[in-house]
Amino acid sequence: MRVGVIGGGQLARMMVPPAVALGIDIRVLAESADSSARIAATAVGDYRDAATVLDFATGIDVVTFDHEHVPQDVLARLEASGVAVRPGRDPLEAAQDKIRMRERLAALGVPIPDWAAVRSESDLAEFLAAHRGVAIVKTPRGGYDGKGVRVVRSAGDAADWLAEGDVLAEELVDFRRELAQLIARRPSGETAAWPLVETIQREGVCAEVLAPAPDAGDAAVEARAIAEAIAEGLGVTGVLAVELFQATDGRLLVNELAMRPHNSGHWTIEGAVTSQFEQHLRAVLDLPLGDPTPLAPVSVMVNVLGGPVAATMPDRYPEAFAAHPDVKFHSYGKASRPGRKVGHVTATGADLAEVRARARAAAGFFEA
Amino acid sequence: MRVGVIGGGQLARMMVPPAVALGIDIRVLAESADSSARIAATAVGDYRDAATVLDFATGIDVVTFDHEHVPQDVLARLEASGVAVRPGRDPLEAAQDKIRMRERLAALGVPIPDWAAVRSESDLAEFLAAHRGVAIVKTPRGGYDGKGVRVVRSAGDAADWLAEGDVLAEELVDFRRELAQLIARRPSGETAAWPLVETIQREGVCAEVLAPAPDAGDAAVEARAIAEAIAEGLGVTGVLAVELFQATDGRLLVNELAMRPHNSGHWTIEGAVTSQFEQHLRAVLDLPLGDPTPLAPVSVMVNVLGGPVAATMPDRYPEAFAAHPDVKFHSYGKASRPGRKVGHVTATGADLAEVRARARAAAGFFEA
Numbered sequence: 001m002r003v004g005v006i007g008g009g010q011l012a013r014m015m016v017p018p019a020v021a022l023g024i025d026i027r028v029l030a031e032s033a034d035s036s037a038r039i040a041a042t043a044v045g046d047y048r049d050a051a052t053v054l055d056f057a058t059g060i061d062v063v064t065f066d067h068e069h070v071p072q073d074v075l076a077r078l079e080a081s082g083v084a085v086r087p088g089r090d091p092l093e094a095a096q097d098k099i100r101m102r103e104r105l106a107a108l109g110v111p112i113p114d115w116a117a118v119r120s121e122s123d124l125a126e127f128l129a130a131h132r133g134v135a136i137v138k139t140p141r142g143g144y145d146g147k148g149v150r151v152v153r154s155a156g157d158a159a160d161w162l163a164e165g166d167v168l169a170e171e172l173v174d175f176r177r178e179l180a181q182l183i184a185r186r187p188s189g190e191t192a193a194w195p196l197v198e199t200i201q202r203e204g205v206c207a208e209v210l211a212p213a214p215d216a217g218d219a220a221v222e223a224r225a226i227a228e229a230i231a232e233g234l235g236v237t238g239v240l241a242v243e244l245f246q247a248t249d250g251r252l253l254v255n256e257l258a259m260r261p262h263n264s265g266h267w268t269i270e271g272a273v274t275s276q277f278e279q280h281l282r283a284v285l286d287l288p289l290g291d292p293t294p295l296a297p298v299s300v301m302v303n304v305l306g307g308p309v310a311a312t313m314p315d316r317y318p319e320a321f322a323a324h325p326d327v328k329f330h331s332y333g334k335a336s337r338p339g340r341k342v343g344h345v346t347a348t349g350a351d352l353a354e355v356r357a358r359a360r361a362a363a364g365f366f367e368a
Numbered sequence: 369m370r371v372g373v374i375g376g377g378q379l380a381r382m383m384v385p386p387a388v389a390l391g392i393d394i395r396v397l398a399e400s401a402d403s404s405a406r407i408a409a410t411a412v413g414d415y416r417d418a419a420t421v422l423d424f425a426t427g428i429d430v431v432t433f434d435h436e437h438v439p440q441d442v443l444a445r446l447e448a449s450g451v452a453v454r455p456g457r458d459p460l461e462a463a464q465d466k467i468r469m470r471e472r473l474a475a476l477g478v479p480i481p482d483w484a485a486v487r488s489e490s491d492l493a494e495f496l497a498a499h500r501g502v503a504i505v506k507t508p509r510g511g512y513d514g515k516g517v518r519v520v521r522s523a524g525d526a527a528d529w530l531a532e533g534d535v536l537a538e539e540l541v542d543f544r545r546e547l548a549q550l551i552a553r554r555p556s557g558e559t560a561a562w563p564l565v566e567t568i569q570r571e572g573v574c575a576e577v578l579a580p581a582p583d584a585g586d587a588a589v590e591a592r593a594i595a596e597a598i599a600e601g602l603g604v605t606g607v608l609a610v611e612l613f614q615a616t617d618g619r620l621l622v623n624e625l626a627m628r629p630h631n632s633g634h635w636t637i638e639g640a641v642t643s644q645f646e647q648h649l650r651a652v653l654d655l656p657l658g659d660p661t662p663l664a665p666v667s668v669m670v671n672v673l674g675g676p677v678a679a680t681m682p683d684r685y686p687e688a689f690a691a692h693p694d695v696k697f698h699s700y701g702k703a704s705r706p707g708r709k710v711g712h713v714t715a716t717g718a719d720l721a722e723v724r725a726r727a728r729a730a731a732g733f734f735e736a
Contacts, residue, residue, distance in 0.1 A: 016388050017386075020381060020384050020385055021637075022685075022697060023682055023699025039407060039408060040407060269389075288693065313391055318655060321650065325656065325658050325659040326658070326659040326661070329389070330389050343391065
């Protein structure tokens with residue numbers, strides 16, 4: 001069994017351990033020789049170039065992804081070449097283009113914020129007028145970790161983006177917290193969902209994940225139904241992450257989708273019987289899915305971001321390991337740059353406050 | 369941090385996942401291009417050749433091992449070159465030569481079977497006469513998985529081996545069961561021990577491991593003290609496996625030593641907070657050791673041996689995964705040959721009988 005991953009970031013890197021365990025041959029098309037997934041990189045090249053991607057896919061059973069950025073025309077040529085592409089070109093479109101995503105979720109009847117595809121400042125003025133003078137505007141493509149997202153209060157605030165093409169306008173949701181529902185689906189239709197988690201963002205970047213989401217109540221059942229409907233409705237294969245707002249009025253609204261392992265699921269490496277990375281491999285290979293049951297009452301994941309100091313995580317291991325022998329440390333082997341995700345830590349246990357304090361303290365050793 | 373592993377078998381392979389997680393650069397000197405650890409292999413060559421090994425060690429912080437077979441003169445040259453070798457040449461001698469091992473354990477006062485270094489048939493006849501006419505004879509070097517071990521009842525039974533050199537004669541211990549105590553030690557002296565386990569052999573090869581050993585009682589404390597004494601006394605760094613007999617009269621006697629991760633510790637990958645493979649990396653890098661606490665009341669590991677059919681483990685994953693979504697499967701990426709260890713499965717849970725039945729059933733999918 002040979003899986004090819006396009007993109008050499010930390011998500012591809014974290015697919016390596018389960019591939020090694022299961023005896024699955026994993027190959028990576030990386031952007032650079034020093035990519036995070038370099039141990040499995042068999043090619044370095046541009047994922048936007050069809051010839052490069054087709055060459056990489058030679059002899060591979062299933063192609064999957066570390067990111068959503070492979071262009072539709074490259075995906076079409078890959079599918080036409082006969083290799084299995086999972087998730088496929090069609091579902092991936094909804095993860096690549098936020099306007100298409102809203103159109104398709106609306107068609108599925110999934111709860112989403114009010115939205116409009118906006119072509120002009122007058123369109124945007126109209127949307128603002130209908131939404132108390134404020135909106136979230138997103139570029140349809142290329143946004144991540146808070147990039148390509150802006151709060152606007154006047155139609156002119158998005159003039160630069162509108163000059164480049166259509167944008168998505170969304171209702172500014174008054175939310176209590178953000179949640180994420182991860183689910184895996186294989187081509188034959190089987191799905192497996194991990195518990196709903198709470199995600200805490202700082203400056204648009206995921207900072208912490210609490211698993212399961214505290215006091216989830218009915219939201220857990222509702223989120224799972226939403227994720228099932230999306231996975232099924234869009235024909236997703238592999239891991240699907242559904243980022244959700246829990247509005248102050250209690251509604252769950254879908255914010256974003258990712259069709260790959262996701263930061264909100266890193267806790268599953270130690271916190272669940274089957275991690276999102278193993279499950280993604282099983283799902284794209286159309287193998288029976290593993291048990292997503294949590295292994296501990298509470299898991300907390302805290303991201304490690306690069307700081308102004310160029311120290312790598314391993315430089316701080318002597319102190320961090322001594323203080324926290326039971327915390328699991330992950331370093332992505334990336335050069336440290338301010339704000340860049342360079343690793344994470346996961347703590348597990350019985351009491352949320354204790355586990356969270358422990359995870360934060362462990363991650364604190366890597367702050368500049 | 370760069371660790372070099374000499375030997376490309378499944379033990380080196382299973383060091384890869386924790387190295388990837390921790391951001392430790394792992395490099396392997398493998399015997400062949402299709403070695404089990406090929407994903408991390410940066411060199412293919414003969415570990416008995418000093419030039420090959422010294423070349424491999426260039427730019428590496430710590431050299432460690434997948435097996436005990438690197439010759440003493442190569443180890444001496446490696447140490448002289450300034451690279452950290454862990455475990456070092458001196459402790460490794462006791463894992464390489466069973467007569468040296470008995471001499472050194474005897475000097476440490478550790479409980480061992482009666483033994484003698486035997487140079488001739490008359491020596492052996494004398495040993496047999498003193499031990500009810502039966503003895504275990506072992507070649508000092510090169511034995512594993514039941515090879516190089518023989519039950520003898522007459523001095524002539526070991527004539528072929530004696531023609532080649534000295535052999536070790538040991539009392540045939542009347543034992544109730546076999547146990548194994550794993551411990552890790554770092555150069556600064558810190559140690560961490562996993563619980564005592566029971567190992568079940570079939571035809572001289574490890575078949576199953578029950579963790580912790582059922583009804584261990586005082587043996588758990590005693591075994592740990594023995595392992596501590598050996599690790600400290602021999603100056604072992606990394607993981608040390610102490611294979612023990614529990615005699616019918618209750619005595620614990622040291623059977624064999626291995627100074628590396630060991631088959632009796634594979635259960636720790638899913639069954640303990642820190643696996644033996646992560647711990648070995650921490651220990652040889654002189655980093656603070658991780659918590660060896662078990663994650664479940666019971667873990668059972670069952671080895672998968674190659675059969676007459678050339679099917680690989682992944683060929684059987686569709687059925688095995690469907691039947692056992694909560695069992696963890698490990699395939700070593702090796703060609704199947706009768707009796708060869710090609711993988712293992714681990715099940716965890718609360719009830720020994722249930723967990724053992726589940727692990728056996730899961731492993732059963734890979735029997736020819």
